[in-house]
Amino acid sequence: MKIEVLAFAKINLILRILRRREDGYHEIDSIVQTIDLADLLTVEPARGVQVENDLTDIDGEDLAALAARAVLRRKPGAEGVRITVKKGIPAGAGLGGGSSDAAAVIRAVDRLFPPRLSPEELLSVAAEVGSDVPLFLYGGRLRMRGRGEVITRIDAAAEESFLLLVPPLRSDTGRVYRRWRPGVGGRASDAGLGANDLLSPALSIYPELVAYHRAVDRLDSLYAGMSGSGASFYAAFADPDSAREAAGRLRREFPRALVFVCSPTGEGH
Known part of the structure; x- marks a missing residue:
């Protein structure tokens, strides 16, 4: 079984920085909107966790790999996945491409290996992987607080x-x-x-x-x-x-x- 999924970008319509926290993160209050600029990911069963990404200069471990491992730890008997990422979201632009990829992987790996995790478990995995990852499990127009993990849906005033x-x-x-x-x-x-x-x-x-x-x-x-x-x-x-x-x-x-x-x-x- 192979799953293809789009990982959408986000823009911050408001970003307020409240303070620097003792854990090193910043306390924020932000309104974000997901948009249809997207990466395309393919996820399929494999041995271990393999990521093929058309960005050649990623520093450290890819968030997609971290996300896959976080879900696999909760899936007894699952061996691993191969993830192919075709980038459409520019990197280093404040558009959340890496975090959105991670959220897409969380959903895809969960679908590949039943039983499915609960929505609460998926959000817990997302927060474990990165501060911006949970918002992409929701999509739409959202208010983010805390370090980004406290999320509330809000209605857009009009189509834009x-x-x-x-x-x-x-x-x-x-x-x-x-x-x-x-x-x-x-x-x-x-x-x-x-x-x-x-x-x-x-x-x-x-x-x-x-x-x-x-x-x-x-x-x-x-x-x-x-x-x-x-x-x-x-x-x-x-x-x-x-x-x-x-x-x-x-x-x-x-x-x-x-x-x-x-x-x-x-x-x-």
Whole structure:
């Protein structure tokens, strides 16, 4: 049996950093939306855990492998899996590609080897693998709190189309979080959708992002912002035609960047 599954990206519509916790994580309050930009994963039974990924410079153990092992430990008699990942989500862009892959693997491995785990067990596995992994078991528009594991569904006010601008660089998530200081650069809670407490730290580390931020900010959109710790920026539009028109202008302005027009998704996997 072979299972194919899409792993959708996310964007942070609001990201508020509350404090640095004693365990080294940051306490956050964030609104996220999953979008239809996706990786394609194939998962099948095998010996051990094997991951084939078309990214050649992954540091450390792949989250997909960690996720597979976490589920297999709860499946007596299951030998292992082979996971093939075809990337569609740019890495180092604050779009959650690695975490979404992990969530997709959790669901796929659970399906391959019955009996199925309960929803509560799946969420426990996801939180064990990474802070952002649980949100992708839900999908849609969500509020994340704690270190990301406390999740509540919320309703979107209206259907939107998202323009996504991905500069040709990767943001170091840990470095951006370490640069954050309370009260520096404003608070996301002081503004509406599009606000991000990590924007100032990211721009201070990667000043080349300023031009991309300004370009997205001046679009005639509903709201705009940076996703996660960067390096991607997004703008929300009321209809896909407006998003596509703006995307064409940004492709001409930034020929080395990736530009996508995406729709929101209601389910993670």
